Amino acid sequence: MTDIEIAQKNIMENIEAVASKIGVTESDLDFYGKYKAKISFAKLTELQKKAANPATRGKLVLVTAMTPTAAGEGKSTVTIALGDALRKIGKKSVIALREPSLGPCFGIKGGACGGGYAQVVPMEDINLHFTGDIHAITAANNLMAALIDNHIQQGNDLGIDPRTISWKRCVDLNDRALRNVILGLGSRIDGVPRESHFQISVASEIMACVCLSRTISELKERISAITIGETYTKESVTFGQLNCTGAIAALLKDAIRPNLVQTLEKTPAFIHGGPFANIAHGCNSINATLCALATGDYVVTEAGFAADLGAEKFFDIKCRKNGLAPDAAVIVATIRALKMHGGVAKKDLGKENLAALEKGFANLKAHIQNVKKFGVGVVVAINKFISDTDAEIELVKKLCATEKTDAILCEGWAKGGEGATELAEKIVGITEKKNEFKLLYSDNLPLIEKVQVLAKEIYHASSVEFDDKAKKKLTRFQAEGYGNLPICMAKTQNSISHDKSLTGAPEGYAFPVRDAQLYSGAGFVVVFAGDIVDMPGLPKLPAALNIDVDDEGTISGLF
Numbered sequence: 001m002t003d004i005e006i007a008q009k010n011i012m013e014n015i016e017a018v019a020s021k022i023g024v025t026e027s028d029l030d031f032y033g034k035y036k037a038k039i040s041f042a043k044l045t046e047l048q049k050k051a052a053n054p055a056t057r058g059k060l061v062l063v064t065a066m067t068p069t070a071a072g073e074g075k076s077t078v079t080i081a082l083g084d085a086l087r088k089i090g091k092k093s094v095i096a097l098r099e100p101s102l103g104p105c106f107g108i109k110g111g112a113c114g115g116g117y118a119q120v121v122p123m124e125d126i127n128l129h130f131t132g133d134i135h136a137i138t139a140a141n142n143l144m145a146a147l148i149d150n151h152i153q154q155g156n157d158l159g160i161d162p163r164t165i166s167w168k169r170c171v172d173l174n175d176r177a178l179r180n181v182i183l184g185l186g187s188r189i190d191g192v193p194r195e196s197h198f199q200i201s202v203a204s205e206i207m208a209c210v211c212l213s214r215t216i217s218e219l220k221e222r223i224s225a226i227t228i229g230e231t232y233t234k235e236s237v238t239f240g241q242l243n244c245t246g247a248i249a250a251l252l253k254d255a256i257r258p259n260l261v262q263t264l265e266k267t268p269a270f271i272h273g274g275p276f277a278n279i280a281h282g283c284n285s286i287n288a289t290l291c292a293l294a295t296g297d298y299v300v301t302e303a304g305f306a307a308d309l310g311a312e313k314f315f316d317i318k319c320r321k322n323g324l325a326p327d328a329a330v331i332v333a334t335i336r337a338l339k340m341h342g343g344v345a346k347k348d349l350g351k352e353n354l355a356a357l358e359k360g361f362a363n364l365k366a367h368i369q370n371v372k373k374f375g376v377g378v379v380v381a382i383n384k385f386i387s388d389t390d391a392e393i394e395l396v397k398k399l400c401a402t403e404k405t406d407a408i409l410c411e412g413w414a415k416g417g418e419g420a421t422e423l424a425e426k427i428v429g430i431t432e433k434k435n436e437f438k439l440l441y442s443d444n445l446p447l448i449e450k451v452q453v454l455a456k457e458i459y460h461a462s463s464v465e466f467d468d469k470a471k472k473k474l475t476r477f478q479a480e481g482y483g484n485l486p487i488c489m490a491k492t493q494n495s496i497s498h499d500k501s502l503t504g505a506p507e508g509y510a511f512p513v514r515d516a517q518l519y520s521g522a523g524f525v526v527v528f529a530g531d532i533v534d535m536p537g538l539p540k541l542p543a544a545l546n547i548d549v550d551d552e553g554t555i556s557g558l559f
Contacts, residue, residue: 003115007123009178010264017260022094022295029260032131036124038257039291047294048214050288050333057293059431063302063381064311064371065332066364067341067503070108073334074383074413075114075264075302078250078420079120081412082330082381082427083300084265085420089427091428094296095120095269098284099134099259100127101202101276103174103536106544110559116413118420120261120269124555133275136174136255137210138201140248141517145169147244148228148397149183152192158412160237162194164230167239169535178539199534203279206248208522210256211273211285212321223225226521227546236480238520258288265417266296277304278493279534281313281524286322298431305493307331307367316375316440317524327431329376330423333364333396333407335388343505350387354395361399362505366496368403370458375403375436379426380407386416443484447474450487451527453511459496461511470527473516477525484516491529498530 001009015037018027028043039047051057063079076097086093097120100112112129113120121125122538152162155175171178178198184191201207211319213219220511223242231237239245258272270292273285282304283289292299303310311329319325334347335357342360344353364380371378380400382393393409408426411419441453448471456460466474477483494500498511515528538544546557 002559003119004123004556005362006117007113007119007121007264008554011323012119013262013266014123015260015262018266018268019260020282022092022268022297024260033353036125036131036259037260038131038254039260041257044257044287044291047291048384050294058296059172059301059327060289060293061298061300061328061330061422061427062254062311062326063300063330063332064307064314064367065305066304066306066337066367068493069337069340069346070494073332073337075313075332076112077114077116077118077413078330078332078381078383078410079300079302080114080120080263080269080424081410081420083267083269084118085412085424085467086298086305086415086427087267088417089424091424092297093267094292095263096284096288096292096299096301097268097269098302099130099274100272101134101200101274102128102172103200103202105558106538106547107174107536107542108539111545112230115559117416118412119264120271121264122261126261126271126557127558131254131259132479133210133255133259133272134201134207136251137204137206138170141170141201141204141206143251144206144228144239144248147242149191151242158237158241159231159233160229161232162192165194165196167226167228168197168199169388170199170201170204174200174458174538175298176538178454178534179533179535197535200276200536202274202276203534205519205522206252207273207275208281208519208524210252210379211275211281212318212522213256213282214252214287214290216249216256219252220245222247222521222523224521227518232329246379248529252296254464257286258285258291265318275304277310278312279309279490281317281488281522282310283314286318289324298427306496307371308496309489309491309493310429311371312440312454312458313488315487319437320439320486321523325435325437326376327435329371329378330427331364331367331371331378331380332383332385333380334385335396336385336390338396339362343432348414352392357392357395358399360504363496363503364400365403366460368400368405374439375433375438377430377433378405379423379430380405381410381420381423382407384409384411395407447478447483447485447487447525454487454489457513459498460507460510461497463510465510465512467512467514470513470516473518474525477516482520486524488519488524488526489529489532490532492532
């Protein structure tokens with residue numbers, strides 16, 4: 001059966017029954033049908049307080065991955081299987097994941113609800129409109145854009161130079177035609193003509209603000225602090241100067257509250273927030289994580305793409321800003337990805353190739369070493385595919401052992417939680433050891449030096465080449481008092497480097513930085529490397545070609 005067929009045959013529990021497993025009552029929920037609910041503001045506040053105390057919160061386990069192939073390596077599948085497996089061995093586990101974006105859902109990667117017998121449900125709802133969070137973020141983002149352009153049209157009291165406006169409109173779809181647009185064409189009443197841009201909604205600073213805010217008040221502070229452009233006298237302008245913050249927050253009042261759903265095995269799962277890890281910070285919301293930490297003894301969460309992106313940002317942005325310290329990390333690897341990094345063509349990945357596997361291990365080795373730089377205990381999960389041979393699996397275990405790291409076979413896709421119980425037992429053991437978590441760089445390190453640390457320590461470059469534009473911006477951000485902010489690197493997910501063609505573990509190269517953007521509301525600086533863009537495009541044969549719905553409302557082709 002396909003993923004969607006497995007999900008549709010599953011009999012879900014009503015969400016209040018799922019909530020009762022973690023001490024959340026019916027009165028603590030706002031229902032979105034029978035199987036989805038949001039946590040009430042009162043309960044959210046209560047859980048935040050509980051999670052703030054290390055003595056009353058659960059263990060935090062991060063699931064990350066080696067550099068993926070185009071279709072992904074099953075990080076969400078392993079996350080869900082591990083959450084289910086911890087329950088099978090008698091532990092009270094809760095899962096915290098991001099919300100899927102419609103962009104990849106209709107593009108090349110598909111949905112993000114796991115796969116096989118390790119899924120969160122209702123998968124069609126979660127992959128599509130869910131509870132409307134991303135739509136609300138899109139509307140809030142675009143209302144900000146409309147208010148900025150209206151301010152300029154109606155007299156421009158702040159003296160904003162239209163050429164400097166950095167705020168982009170957004171849509172939660174892959175639409176390359178909107179990357180660069182001209183606004184205000186037509187007559188005088190149609191606005192002030194200027195060049196502008198669209199980004200995908202999950203890369204919006206509003207998405208980051210929602211994911212990093214605990215309360216409406218904090219969300220308002222972040223929105224007000226967003227830098228939107230400069231005056232003609234080159235002074236920065238923040239959105240708060242337009243006195244419209246309340247309207248934006250009103251659109252987001254429900255979007256800030258976490259969503260509760262379930263796995264196929266009825267494990268509670270908070271799914272909330274959806275920033276990409278290649279162009280944003282790649283983690284679910286702090287509120288979802290706090291709710292999970294307050295209601296579970298073990299919290300399994302994931303950060304997007306590989307450890308050089310999602311995991312690094314989870315550590316250096318999310319944990320830094322919220323006083324969190326992960327108790328263990330899982331690096332997901334697949335035999336097929338290792339062989340691809342060893343030079344094997346996609347059409348030949350089903351054939352046993354130990355030499356290519358050993359060569360491709362260089363990629364996994366780099367990620368193991370990188371995660372260990374943060375002082376976190378690591379285990380490798382080999383996400384099993386049907387074409388994997390016993391010899392290949394044993395070789396991966398042997399190679400990981402040379403890095404003093406265990407590699408454990410995970411069969412969550414085929415067996416659900418039962419296929420990840422060995423991994424669960426290992427995780428419990430790691431979390432019982434002393435945590436020596438540390439950040440990669442200090443707050444007071446200058447922005448340019450932070451970029452250099454990331455490039456050399458995580459991407460294994462020998463040097464950084466800054467375009468003049470990027471260097472000037474970083475120098476200005478530093479001078480304006482933003483030097484204490486962390487870096488959110490925007491780069492390809494298909495290589496540890498900036499160049500998607502450099503597979504394996506490239507090193508000794510120059511890392512090119514072409515641009516930088518201040519996310520003063522979210523509280524980080526986005527640095528663009530290589531040819532990465534924040535509005536993806538569709539492939540030649542998008543997943544949308546396979547998706548359909550019948551007269552009874554049953555969806556097919558979603559994966």
